[in-house]
Amino acid sequence: MQQNKEVIHHGAGEGVTGSCHEFFMSPERSVLIDCGMFQGPDAFGAGGGAGAGAGAGGGAGQDINFSLDAVQALVLTHCHIDHVGRLPALLAAGFRGPIYCTPGTAALLALVLEDAMKVANYSAAFATTVLKRVQAQLHATPLDVWVEGGADPGPDQGADPGLHPFRMRLRNAGHIMGSAYVEFESLNERDSNGRPRRVVFSGDLGCKGTPLLPDPTPLEYADYLILESTYGDRLHESRASRRFRLKAVIEKAFVDRGAVLIPAFSIGRTQELLYEIEDLIHEDPKWRKMTVILDSPLASAYTKQYRRLKALWDEEARQRLADDRHPLNFERLHVVESHHEHQQIVELLEARGEPAIVIAASGMCSGGRIVNYLKALIGDERTDVVFVGYQAVSTPGRQIQEYGPRGGYVVLDHQRYPIRAQIHTLGGYSAHADQRELLEFLHTTVAPVGNVRLVHGEANAKAALATAIRNANLITGTVM
Ligand SMILES: [Zn+2]
Ligand SMILES: [Zn+2]
Numbered sequence: 075m076q077q078n079k080e081v082i083h084h085g086a087g088e089g090v091t092g093s094c095h096e097f098f099m100s101p102e103r104s105v106l107i108d109c110g111m112f113q114g115p116d117a118f119g120a121g122g123g124a125g126a127g128a129g130a131g132g133g134a135g136q137d138i139n140f141s142l143d144a145v146q147a148l149v150l151t152h153c154h155i156d157h158v159g160r161l162p163a164l165l166a167a168g169f170r171g172p173i174y175c176t177p178g179t180a181a182l183l184a185l186v187l188e189d190a191m192k193v194a195n196y197s198a199a200f201a202t203t204v205l206k207r208v209q210a211q212l213h214a215t216p217l218d219v220w221v222e223g224g225a226d227p228g229p230d231q232g233a234d235p236g237l238h239p240f241r242m243r244l245r246n247a248g249h250i251m252g253s254a255y256v257e258f259e260s261l262n263e264r265d266s267n268g269r270p271r272r273v274v275f276s277g278d279l280g281c282k283g284t285p286l287l288p289d290p291t292p293l294e295y296a297d298y299l300i301l302e303s304t305y306g307d308r309l310h311e312s313r314a315s316r317r318f319r320l321k322a323v324i325e326k327a328f329v330d331r332g333a334v335l336i337p338a339f340s341i342g343r344t345q346e347l348l349y350e351i352e353d354l355i356h357e358d359p360k361w362r363k364m365t366v367i368l369d370s371p372l373a374s375a376y377t378k379q380y381r382r383l384k385a386l387w388d389e390e391a392r393q394r395l396a397d398d399r400h401p402l403n404f405e406r407l408h409v410v411e412s413h414h415e416h417q418q419i420v421e422l423l424e425a426r427g428e429p430a431i432v433i434a435a436s437g438m439c440s441g442g443r444i445v446n447y448l449k450a451l452i453g454d455e456r457t458d459v460v461f462v463g464y465q466a467v468s469t470p471g472r473q474i475q476e477y478g479p480r481g482g483y484v485v486l487d488h489q490r491y492p493i494r495a496q497i498h499t500l501g502g503y504s505a506h507a508d509q510r511e512l513l514e515f516l517h518t519t520v521a522p523v524g525n526v527r528l529v530h531g532e533a534n535a536k537a538a539l540a541t542a543i544r545n546a547n548l549i550t551g552t553v554m
Contacts, residue, residue: 080273081300084140086530089116090304091156093530095275096145097258099223099240104144107256107275107300108151111136111159111190114466136160136194138167146236149244150175151277152253153186154341162191162204171236173211174221176244178252178386180214182341182379189372217246217254218291223261240273248280248290249505250342251380255279257296265297267521273298278530279507279515283313285349286380286401288388290507293515297524298551301515303531304506306539311501321354323458323498324364327429332456334430335495337444337471339437340373343462343503345380345402347433349391352404362406365428367419369410369443370435377402377409416443424450437463438471439486448474449486457495462503475499509542516548525551 085092085108092112098104111117117136138160148171150158161173175183184205191201215221223237239261244254260271274296282289293299327334338344348368355361368374381402384395394401410416423430436442451457452474459478465471473484478497483490507515516523526549528536540553 080298081527082140083529085110085112085116085160086156088533090530090532091116092160093151093157093277094160095300095529096140097273097275098144099146099238099258102144103146103236103238105237105242105258106145106148106164108157108277109138109148109160109164110157111155113156136163138163142167142169145169145171147171147234148173149242149256149275150179150183151247151256151275152250153179153182154250154278155186155190157277158183158186159190159194161187161208162194162196162200165204165207166200170211172213172234173208174213174215174242174244176217176252176254177214178383179254180212180252181383182252182376183208183212185372185375185379186341215244217244219243220259245291246288247277248282248284248287249278250280251287251345251383251386253277253280255290255293257294265524267295269295269521271297273300275300276302276515278302278304278505279512280505281310281502281507281511284505285313285346286387286391288386290515292518293523295519295521295523299516299523299526301512301526301528302506303512303528303536303539305508306512306528306531306535306542307537308508308535309510310508313502316500316502317350317354319498319500320350320460323460323496324351324354324361324431326496327431327456327458328361328364330456331427331429332454332458333423333428333432333447333451334458334460335444335447335451336431336433336460336462337437337439338373338433338435338462340370340435341376342505343437344368344370344373344433344435345377346503346505347462348377348404348407349401351431352399352401352407353394355404355406356399363429364406365430366404366407367410367430367432368407368434369416369419369432369447371411373433373435374409374411410443416446420446420450423447424454427454427456438465438469439474439484440469440471445470445486448484449489449491452484452491452493452495455494455496459495459497461497461499509539512539513542513546513548516543517546523549523551525549526553528553 085094093108093110247253263271434444478493
């Protein structure tokens with residue numbers, strides 16, 4: 075079947091992580107869409123073998139174990155690690171083509187790669203080389219502009235022979251800052267509606283109403299759509315409802331003078347939370363005494379970049395700026411710089427008991443500065459722990475979530491800590507479209523979508539979404 079030959083999945087075809095799809099524009103020329111790292115259960119048995127990236131560090135299963143012979147270019151949909159994490163291995167394997175991404179992704183990419191290479195234990199020299207190469211190969215491409223694929227353009231024509239016989243366009247995906255979905259339009263093939271044939275890769279699609287970010291741009295049409303399905307079997311809590319519950323937790327902290335601990339990933343969720351918290355504080359003058367502590371060097375670095383990228387914020391966020399508010403840098407926000415200061419704050423909160431909101435990584439409590447806060451405060455019943463993201467099986471986060479409400483304990487650094495804190499889970503900060511929004515993405519096109527291939531999802535999520543798409547009669551072709 076032609077569909078299968080046109081796109082090969084080197085990651086996230088099955089499973090959620092390791093996104094990497096190879097789109098063949100002709101038998102000899104292809105483009106890679108994303109080159110992400112496998113994480114959690116996907117990392118076992120992924121990749122493997124003596125791949126071309128072997129020896130460059132990065133751990134088993136993170137190699138480039140496919141041929142790069144046809145690959146002309148790479149498009150990065152956004153800079154989450156499961157979409158860009160294998161880029162160092164790709165460069166080590168010899169990839170020298172252009173790397174297309176939005177200016178927002180370009181601004182965040184170096185930070186993400188630096189961190190990923192540290193975690194993967196690459197040498198400092200290798201990391202420096204990678205960052206230099208990325209800089210040289212990077213083509214920051216604005217949203218909504220076609221990048222022309224020329225047959226054999228001269229150097230000044232601006233068209234990329236690597237994309238021939240297609241042209242390419244990035245469109246806002248509303249997932250994290252800079253995120254995009256990518257459209258390839260054939261220069262010489264028409265679909266059954268007489269329009270140029272289009273193949274579209276959704277990347278990760280965001281939710282409507284995500285703080286700071288404009289809503290995803292509606293899909294125009296697609297003859298073949300490669301669609302993410304992370305939450306294909308779920309519906310999110312509304313923004314209003316989770317904001318209400320967050321407010322209730324902060325209210326309680328005020329009354330009992332306890333700390334609110336929020337383990338959060340550095341990029342995306344942290345900035346969304348800060349934005350919501352600033353608004354809650356702004357709303358109620360009595361809360362202006364609440365201290366908000368951002369204690370994660372990486373999250374602070376991303377937050378700074380998010381602030382710089384305010385031209386990409388949505389209208390609501392820009393209106394707040396115009397009203398002389400600072401959604402990501404408000405007065406009560408304290409950014410912890412040094413490890414010494416981190417320790418001081420932990421001790422202070424433990425000794426004195428003071429209403430404070432602490433946002434610290436890692437999101438699943440398996441490392442990072444949040445661990446020290448938990449050790450000091452999880453045994454105190456005034457403490458509230460608020461989870462805003464998925465907690466994987468066998469992480470401390472999952473233990474707290476599961477055993478906390480039953481008066482159990484959590485193991486942190488090989489030691490048991492009894493849980494007396496209140497445990498909350500707020501859905502919807504995940505920044506992935508839910509089933510309703512995914513169906514809407516298919517529904518609002520100018521012509522029905524042709525074939526759909528579901529990726530970036532667990533089997534249950536895919537099956538549920540496929541059934542929903544079939545039942546809604548949304549496409550003219552098949553969904554698989
Ligand atoms: Zn993502
Ligand atoms: Zn992803």
